[in-house]
Amino acid sequence: xxxxxxxxxxxxxxxxxxxxxxxxxxxxxxxxxxxxxxxxxxxxxxxxxxxxxxxxxxxxxxxxxxxxxxxxxxxxxxxxxxxxxxxxxxxxxxxxxxxxxxxxxxxxxxxxxxxxxxxxxxxxxxxxxxxxxxxxxxxxxxxxxxxxxxxxxxxxxxxxxxxxxxxxxxxxxxxxxxxxxxxxxxxxxxxxxxxxxxxxxxxxxxxxxxxxxxxxxxxxxxxxxxxxxxxxxxxxxxxxxxxxxxxxxxxxxxxxxxxxxxxxxxxxxxxxxxxxxxxxxxxxxxxxxxxxxxxxxxxxxxxxxxxxxxxxxxxxxxxxxxxxxxxxxxxxxxxxxxxxxxxxxxxxx
Numbered sequence: 001x002x003x004x005x006x007x008x009x010x011x012x013x014x015x016x017x018x019x020x021x022x023x024x025x026x027x028x029x030x031x032x033x034x035x036x037x038x039x040x041x042x043x044x045x046x047x048x049x050x051x052x053x054x055x056x057x058x059x060x061x062x063x064x065x066x067x068x069x070x071x072x073x074x075x076x077x078x079x080x081x082x083x084x085x086x087x088x089x090x091x092x093x094x095x096x097x098x099x100x101x102x103x104x105x106x107x108x109x110x111x112x113x114x115x116x117x118x119x120x121x122x123x124x125x126x127x128x129x130x131x132x133x134x135x136x137x138x139x140x141x142x143x144x145x146x147x148x149x150x151x152x153x154x155x156x157x158x159x160x161x162x163x164x165x166x167x168x169x170x171x172x173x174x175x176x177x178x179x180x181x182x183x184x185x186x187x188x189x190x191x192x193x194x195x196x197x198x199x200x201x202x203x204x205x206x207x208x209x210x211x212x213x214x215x216x217x218x219x220x221x222x223x224x225x226x227x228x229x230x231x232x233x234x235x236x237x238x239x240x241x242x243x244x245x246x247x248x249x250x251x252x253x254x255x256x257x258x259x260x261x262x263x264x265x266x267x268x269x270x271x272x273x274x275x276x277x278x279x280x281x282x283x284x285x286x287x288x289x290x291x292x293x294x295x296x297x298x299x300x301x302x303x304x305x306x307x308x309x310x311x312x313x314x315x316x317x318x319x320x321x322x323x324x325x326x327x328x329x330x331x332x333x334x335x336x337x338x339x340x341x342x343x344x345x346x347x348x349x
Contacts (some may be wrong), residue, residue: 067110080243113339117244118265162232162246179296252316
């Protein structure tokens with residue numbers, strides 16, 4: 001089950017019974033699953049889902065193509081529009097993925113309601129897809145109660161930047177790694193959590209001579225992640241784009257100051273609680289060294305100013321309340337009620 005689906009369950013339970021099922025964008029029949037290893041863990045869905053369901057929430061646009069298999073109210077989440085909006089960021093090898101995304105966008109016609117995690121993602125989806133605006137609502141992603149601030153007397157490590165998430169090109173990690181070469185960040189370290197460094201990034205850090213200052217932990221447990229959020233100095237999120245930005249909301253909830261870009265929904269999620277650095281580069285190509293200069297300066301200013309970090313931590317904790325269970329549950333149930341109304345109209349009297 002995806003992290004997003006797990007957090008939906010936390011929002012809904014107890015009080016609402018939730019049944020989960022795994023699926024991929026292809027409904028591969030049993031005889032062919034042996035030939036497609038990536039799909040072996042996804043049992044084929046029936047043509048029509050048997051059993052009583054009041055509502056089905058398809059938690060990603062790729063599985064949204066299966067909405068027509070359900071007689072219940074249908075809700076599909078679209079996390080972002082990056083594959084459509086920035087198709088040139090990805091090599092030809094990912095053409096099949098982009099085609100799958102376009103197929104999935106067409107499949108949204110089967111949804112009674114589409115949910116996006118931010119107003120920015122909603123606006124951009126509506127600009128790229130022929131959808132009724134009334135059928136698209138934003139519902140933020142939950143930050144669970146397990147993400148909490150450290151005790152008041154806890155001490156954070158000095159000069160430690162935390163970086164969370166994937167290594168996709170739009171994450172702009174090259175800007176962060178180049179920033180480490182600037183004199184104002186001399187001696188500063190980066191701890192990476194999430195997808196291990198891949199593609200051109202290992203070669204880049206070696207070329208820049210910062211390999212010894214980057215600790216690449218890969219995937220970690222939630223407990224270990226929270227420990228890192230409690231002990232790092234700041235979070236760096238220089239993304240060119242984001243549909244929401246879970247690392248930002250999680251960092252704020254744990255009192256970790258955030259230095260981020262203005263990419264996608266990040267300013268909306270951060271809400272003035274952190275430092276925003278506008279990025280010039282929007283797409284593939286060489287690293288913009290002006291972006292590096294500005295981002296390094298912002299990181300250094302926050303790292304060196306303990307009073308500013310304390311202010312940002314308090315503001316972030318307050319801002320993160322928008323993503324706790326009660327406000328997210330209220331927004332989600334409001335979306336479900338809207339979807340149910342459209343479903344009734346679809347079914348007729």
